[in-house]
Amino acid sequence: MFPFHLPESNRLCFLSAPNNLLFDISSGRITGLIDYGFSCILHPSYEFLRSFGCFGGKFGGWAGIEAREERALKEAKLHGFPDPLPDDQQDGKGVQWKVAKAWEDALQNAGCKRPMTIAGIDMVADLDALLSSILPWRVTNSDILRRQTDQVIQNCRNENEKVLIEILEHIGF
Structure with missing residues (x-):
């Protein structure tokens, strides 16, 4: 409504991902908004780091040595x-290139900020991955820990330690 009354450089964007919306399937209407209490004003890069995962829009930091396809998607964003796009995997796992490209095109057509237009987002994403590796949820979340054996917890810790070393090497330490 009101963004049209603001100068182009001051327009706002209100966003809610599909995971936060309730839909009435019969009418196709939005009937509810969940987690409104977590609303806040953040840098645009935050949405690409935390949201948009369900439709190919998430932008991650260092994904590890084996994550070649994720790195290729990051470079594409x-x-x-690339033209032509790589083939999507038939099992639905891995990068869904057509969906990711459609999302990127939709952002561009709407004039939205996206990873290509946010200076330094690749470094912000690597820092976010580093911070997530320092305190990973799967070895710090009490609900998760309660359900795991000591061996599973130790394996997760060891795996995370390896990833943390890889990230530190990637960023030059």
């Missing part, structure tokens, strides 16, 4: 998608 920063520098442009």
Whole structure:
């Protein structure tokens, strides 16, 4: 409504991901908003780091040595998608290139900020991955820990330690 009364440079964006919306399937209407209490004003990069995962829009930091396809997607979001697009995996796992490209095109057509237009987002994403590795939820969340054996917890800790070392090496330490 009111963004049209603001200068182009001061327009606002209100966002809610599908995970936070309730839909009436019969009418196709939005009937509720969940977690409104977590609303806040953040840098645009935050949405790409935390949201948009269900439709190919998430932008992650260092994904590990084995994560070649995720790195290729990150590069595509920063520098442009390849033409032709790589094939999507039939099992639905891995990068869904057509969905990710459609999301990127929709953002561009709407004039939205996206990883390609947010200076330094690749470094912010790597820092976010580093911080997540220092205090990973799967070895600090009491609900998760309660359900795991000591061996599973130790394996997660060891795996995370390996990832943390890889991230530190990736960023030059």
